[in-house]
Amino acid sequence: MDAPVVPLEGCCTLWTGVLVHREDFDENGEIGVVQIRDIDAEGRLLTPLDRVRLGSGVSERQFLRDGDVLLKGRGSRMTAAHIEKAPAGTIATSAYFVLRAKSNVLPGFLAWYLNNARLPVMQSMTMKLLHLKDLRGVPVHLPEIEVQQQVIDAHRLIEEARRLSDRYHRRIGQLLRGAVFNSAVNRVGGRQA
Numbered sequence: 001m002d003a004p005v006v007p008l009e010g011c012c013t014l015w016t017g018v019l020v021h022r023e024d025f026d027e028n029g030e031i032g033v034v035q036i037r038d039i040d041a042e043g044r045l046l047t048p049l050d051r052v053r054l055g056s057g058v059s060e061r062q063f064l065r066d067g068d069v070l071l072k073g074r075g076s077r078m079t080a081a082h083i084e085k086a087p088a089g090t091i092a093t094s095a096y097f098v099l100r101a102k103s104n105v106l107p108g109f110l111a112w113y114l115n116n117a118r119l120p121v122m123q124s125m126t127m128k129l130l131h132l133k134d135l136r137g138v139p140v141h142l143p144e145i146e147v148q149q150q151v152i153d154a155h156r157l158i159e160e161a162r163r164l165s166d167r168y169h170r171r172i173g174q175l176l177r178g179a180v181f182n183s184a185v186n187r188v189g190g191r192q193a
Contacts, residue, residue: 003143009136011105017092032090043081067107069099080114109148
């Protein structure tokens, strides 16, 4: 049986992150802020986060919760990151859309799906952009929760295999460079003797 297709807004609530100005940053600020640079290429949240002072300008809903998904709203790649464990008192900047999954979707599946879907990207003069109004209607193929979990598990295994392969290739490269270097040193040392 085919998975039903629902608009993105049918499986999550979504909004734009908080607009933060340069003058809001304060190392003693009461609020942590997730910026573009704080999520790595593999979708992991990097800490520590910069702090801001925004006073009463942030509603309770805007604070990140465990399981939220952050989707970059601009740049060369529109990537989604599942925030499994959100640091307390943290918001995302307006460079992100915040997606809070409803009960019919697992956040990890939602992030995976968005990273593999065609999103309605607009090209401005200088960069690619997503607009919230266009994002709300993005069709999501939504299988049963059990199937979503299987997709998440398979994706994790694939990513782990990729990391192991990358590590293996880096190590082989190091060994090869070391062997070449040692060979060159031995030749030079042999001529001098």
